[in-house]
Amino acid sequence: MCYLTSCLSGPGVHVPVEEGGDAILPCSLSTKENIEKMVFDWKKDGQTEVFFYEAGKHYNNGRAGQDEQFKGRVFHFQDELKSGNASIKIQNTKMTDNGSYTCNFPGRQMSHIILFVDPDPERSILTS
Numbered sequence: 786m787c788y789l790t791s792c793l794s795g796p797g798v799h800v801p802v803e804e805g806g807d808a809i810l811p812c813s814l815s816t817k818e819n820i821e822k823m824v825f826d827w828k829k830d831g832q833t834e835v836f837f838y839e840a841g842k843h844y845n846n847g848r849a850g851q852d853e854q855f856k857g858r859v860f861h862f863q864d865e866l867k868s869g870n871a872s873i874k875i876q877n878t879k880m881t882d883n884g885s886y887t888c889n890f891p892g893r894q895m896s897h898i899i900l901f902v903d904p905d906p907e908r909s910i911l912t913s
């Protein structure tokens with residue numbers, strides 16, 4: 786589905802993960818071209834900044850603006866950028882990570898991912 790210059794790829798990918806585990810949220814430019822010099826932006830629920838990449842600069846190497854909830858837990862796959870892969874990994878998932886995520890290549894393509902974090906049964910027992 787395309788709107789003006791943006792395309793939505795698919796109806797949305799569902800990613801399940803257990804609380805405390807690592808989740809990989811998939812996103813690739815459909816052309817598979819090198820994205821090392823491009824911009825891509827990950828947001829949660831349309832507004833919360835998860836990960837922003839601009840030609841080598843991102844939240845893990847000095848760029849400001851990432852939401853506190855994700856600091857130190859979100860990483861991209863540097864070696865995969867050459868093949869158009871903008872996927873990210875969220876480490877040590879929390880229940881607050883549940884939600885709708887978008888991966889946006891401005892003016893080119895947008896993907897939607899739904900993250901489902903299942904509660905850790907052991908953690909639930911400890912907090913009851």
